[in-house]
Amino acid sequence: MTIRSAGVTKQATAGNREMAARTTVPEIAQRLQIGRLAVYAMLEQGIIPAIRLGRRWIITRLAYDQWERTCGVLGGALLIGQPEVTVLN
Secondary structure, three states, rough: EEEOOOOOOEOOOOOHHHHEEEEEEHHHHHHHHHHHHHHHHHHOOOOOOEEEEEEEEEHHHHHHHHHHOOOOOOOOOOOOOOOOOOOOO
């Protein structure tokens, strides 16, 4: 496995593979085009799947990618048909 980080390509070792299996808050902020503080707020609220370990957030790339693909909708909770919307003036 080859890992590319900050323009440097290197062969994956056990430690590198572990890091490749995770994503970071700045990476998520960039992908969602929002600020880091907004990502931390989403983590605190449980919107983005992650585990808090002391002061650190552990965000697995697999869980985050699945969350991003489904727009945060849990499996089996998909909308059927058009959602009902009421507009109040």
